[in-house]
Amino acid sequence: MEGTALVRRTANPRPRGPRRFTALLLAAAVLAVIPAALPGAAAAPAAAAPSSPGDEGGTKKLRDALESASKGHVEATTKLTNSKKRQRELGTQLKQVESRIATLTREVGVIAAESYRRGRLTPISALLNSASPQSFLERAAGLEMMAQRNDKQLRELAESLDQATRAKNAIDAEVREQQRQVEVIARKKRDAERALAAVGGNPSGGLISANSPLAKPAPRNSDGSWPRESCSIDDPTTNGCITPRTLHALNQAKANGFKRHASCHRSGGGGEHPKGRACDFSAATGGFENVDASGGDRSYGNSLAAFYVKNASRLGVLYVIWYRQIWMPGTGWRGYNGNGDPASDHTNHVHLSML
Missing domain, CATH: 1.10.287 (Helix Hairpins)
Incomplete structure (x- = not known):
């Protein structure tokens, strides 16, 4: 009996140590592959930052020129x-x-x-x-x-x-x-x-809605100008930082029903993201998808872009980019073509840059 019992225990030994860990990894890999192999199965969109991090659809020279023009317009208007x-x-x-x-x-x-x-x-x-x-x-x-x-x-x-x-x-x-x-x-x-003009900047119909909700104004100086702010507030969307005014604009969007995934600070690249003065808002419910938004997703992007345009002077908006268009205080909506992909063309997310 003891010999039989010994044979039974050794006939199907359980993997131990490294062998057992390897078996578990193989099982997990198989389980991960099976759903994608099934007919009609679709992978869930990842809630990650848009492709080409830091690329706002143009060169650094273009972004610097737009920032200077928009800031100059706002300051002169004040x-x-x-x-x-x-x-x-x-x-x-x-x-x-x-x-x-x-x-x-x-x-x-x-x-x-x-x-x-x-x-x-x-x-x-x-x-x-x-x-x-x-x-x-x-x-x-x-x-x-x-x-x-x-x-x-x-x-x-x-x-x-x-x-x-x-x-x-x-x-x-x-x-x-x-x-x-x-x-x-x-x-x-x-x-x-x-x-x-270099990126197809002709006047466009744009996205303006009188029905967009009003945001709570951000604090200004006594003379009506915008206070200088640094990247000093924890960014709730990443591990980085953003300015108080950017956080206010982000929270005002959420307070008015725009609660889909957003990503603000980036440690690398150009534009306003590394300065904590920009946020990207996914059009899709599950996060940033590498496809052009359509249907309800595009309507969501339209409404969000119109919200920031209507409240630009209340929040301190530098510019808004959405669906091959850019809005600036001095020009209104203009064409803005990127590199042909959804991220740089901003057809899968709304980009917001702040003063």
Whole structure:
């Protein structure tokens, strides 16, 4: 019996040590291959970053040109807005000063007319004509008050005229500042159009929807400009970092129903990703697929792109790229062709770059 039992134990020995580990690896490999070999089986899309990491569909020279043009446009627009605001404030101030000048001019005119009517009445003659000591004192007090009043009015009139002159000069300066910024905006638009001409940058229909939800505005400086930010916040989509403004834009998209896979920071490549100022949003539900989005996936991308366009000034958007098109504040939607693959043509994901 003992011999039989020994034979049974050794007839089918269990793999041990390295042999057992090898057998398990082979079994896992077989299980992984079987679903792909079955008819009609489809591999699940991987939630990975788009192919050609860091490639936003153009050369570094193109990306630098677009960044410069878009930033220049936003900065000039902010300065133009501030200048117009200052001009309105100065206009209100000028109206108030001019109203005060009109009142003072009338009062001074009354004094001058009275002096002329009385034949240039002097203080000495006024006092000599006093009928009594009491009248003399009353006239003396009246002359002192009149002198103080006249002096005050004349001084106020001179100051008001000076204020009016300064306000008018300041308004003229603001008008010149506005003309300069309008010229900067026009120049930045031409720069962007020249840069985009190399990648089919003709005007396109674009994606704009009045029904897109409004995002919560990101913080600005007191003068309306955007604060400088570094890559200082943990990126919830990768192991890298992003700027606070980029995180705000990402969270606002999620808060408004855009919750499909996103990838922001990249350690290598060009563009805004390594700076923590860009995010890619997959059009497909399962992640980035190396195919052109269609149907509901394309509709999702359309809606997301329109959301960021509508809220560009609220969030600090530098540009948006989607489905062979790019939107910039100074140009609107323009054609933007990449290298012919879904990643560089941005037909499988929406690209967002931030100021």
